[in-house]
Amino acid sequence: MYRSHTCGELRQEHAGQEVTLAGWVHRRRDHGPLIFVDLRDRYGITQVVFDSASPEVHAVAEESRSEYVIQIRGLVRSRPPEAHNPDLSTGDVEVVALSASVLNPARTTPFYIAKEGGEEESLRLKYRYLDLRRERMQRNMILRHRVVKFMRDFLDAQGFLEIETPILIKSTPEGARDYLVPSRVHPGEFYALPQSPQQLKQLLMVAGYDKYFQVARCFRDEDLRADRQPEFTQLDMEMSFVEQEDVIHLTEQLFTELCAAVVPHKRVPTPFRRLTYAEAMERYGSDKPDLRYDLELVNLGDLLASTPFNVFKGALESGGQVKGLRAPGCAGYSRKQIDELTDIARGSGVKGLAWAAIPADGGDVRSSFAKFLGEGELQAIIARLEGQPGDLLLIVADRPGLVATTLDKLRREIAERLKLADPNVLNFSWVVDFPLLEWNPDENRWDAVHHPFTAPQDEDLPLMTSDPGKVRAKAYDVVLNGYEVGGGSIRIHRRDVQQQLFDLLGISQETALSQFGHMLEAFEYGAPPHGGIAPGIDRIVMLLADESTIREVMAFPKTQQAADLMTNAPSEVDERQLRDLHIRLAK
């Protein structure tokens, strides 16, 4: 045994005991004949005292440097009354070294372990094993463990079974780009890594495992973002004999109890608010709005039906929208600040941003567009937006999609500037009634918004033939503080409905059979009604940890170019390996 205790556990009551500790040298305070070493492991820090009265022991402390791994045997004693350290959990005691040895020396680390912050993230990623020693990453890894442990315990208590599904599976064309794995045994053929275990969990329902879950690694070969990595982890769940309401209820209970258990200092409003997709887009311009603050978008189109202002008029005449957003107390924004907002708007693709500032002192409204408006229109706009003295009004006119994207971005920007989002609130909500299909003008067919096994809502079934774009799906997303943290649906279990959907998606009999034959066949052997959801663990932990990227809650994440800076993956491989796989590289 290298140690009798960890560096986080000694207390006043251990005084007088002889203990053995092992850990890393966190800091060393060398007073010559007296040296203090803060010994660190993942449990905490304990102060060890080396006195020159024992020269051999003292010599070990003298040669030790930061991050040396050392072992000491010593006597726990109460610190002198004036020397207690309230910042350490072990701060009432110290260990007087009786013997000591260096288990392994350490080079000077490329960044401080003891003091965090400031370094380029790429440096932290290159030396991730050092970064992981630090408190921030340790806290995040521990939180992540607790989250996953809670999920497992919760679902186990609810009667769920955790079942593993393969990582090497069949590639299917729709959805995200697959990561492919060449087969050595079958020249020219490939496996895909799962984008999610979607089909497999549905087959488990056919098999009668009516409550399934898995902490499932998922792979998508798409471009990265702060909240998107090429591999990520979902709490994949599926249940038989459930309706949408059952899945929502269970998930809500899971999240509520999870947060109470692991982040008790945060407030979770319950029940979770519910928005339809149409309502979310209308009021927030987003299907994942941050509901910690209001700042709702307001439609102005009807007020401007006969406006002479060409920008508004043109947008409305071509089927677009004019919508606005009230930025409370921002009337004093400088030209520069307004230009920044305009740049943000342009960045989403609109041509410009119309604005009006209502001075707090009751003076004349400053505005970029009032002079182009008709009689009374400015007053009508201000009234509709409920503009008060001191407010800045932001207005966008364009195609509905662009108006939504732009005002969503401006809404988040204003909230950020005004610090409207309470960091200690976890505002979960449900977005429901997603459309089942969206028109794909490039391919001249319908695409599944969720996936091709998502069930349409019963009362919309007649629309499948008459107006497919209006069909709502039994699909639901759970949204947290502006992030989609989970999505799911009730699946189609009727063969005729499935066929109808394939027809709309332009999937031929032959394609359906070759791509989904196993599913269709399975569903002919008694498929129970079923549905599920897949919360994204990385994003949830990120939000619980108050981090702004999921990289901070992953042990070994990849860069935006999908590279691992520590191992230098991806990398070239031997000619021999390629030959085994029957692969020749295109020059």
Place this chain on the structure above:
RNA sequence: GGGCCCGUAGUCUAGCGGUUAUGAUGCCACCCUGUCACGGUGGAGAUCGCGGGUUCGAAUCCCGUCGGGCCCGCCA
């Protein structure tokens, strides 16, 4: 595929056409018996990401390239 931002000792950072390239911290040596971001004295440490160009002169300006970040597209 596109837009924007960043790259200077181990680390963070100042400098933005002429400096001996700034400071902090870390590192090394010596001194110090109650520190806990210990303190004190001294020292070493930088092909200014890389390549090319403009210029009498480039860390500084221009072009390219590499790496990193944020975003758009993409992400059933």
